[in-house]
Amino acid sequence: MFKLLATSGMRRQELVDLTWEQINLDNQTIRVLGKGKKERLLPLHAIVIPLFHQYRQRLMKHQLHYSEPVFLDKISSGLK
Structure with missing residues (x-):
């Protein structure tokens, strides 16, 4: 997240x-509102694509x- x-x-x-629909890893972009x-x-930096x-x-x-x-938060990720 920080990177x-x-x-x-x-x-x-x-x-x-x-959301996942806003991320295009092929074009290395993120569409945000x-x-x-x-x-x-927004362009995705090469360092975050493998992440x-x-x-x-x-x-x-x-x-x-x-x-x-x-x-995800703890509740939606199933973590306790």
């Missing part, structure tokens, strides 16, 4: 609201649905 914030220029709330519902296309792939491998299939949040 994504530091390298992309995302705002905190954009990161919290991020910012202030005033303005859409922005996304590793993170995706750890999630269950239903957590990768396009409308699911990328970053």
Whole structure:
């Protein structure tokens, strides 16, 4: 999360609201809705792309649905 914030220029709330449909690993971009519902296309830094792939491998299939949040809290991730 911190590397994504530091390298992309995302705002905190954009990161919290991020879903899988907004991430395009092939084009190395993230589409975010910012202030005033303005859409922005942000580049993904090369350092975070392998981190996304590793993170995706750890999630269950239903957590990768396009409308699911990328970053989960303890309750939704099943952690205790």
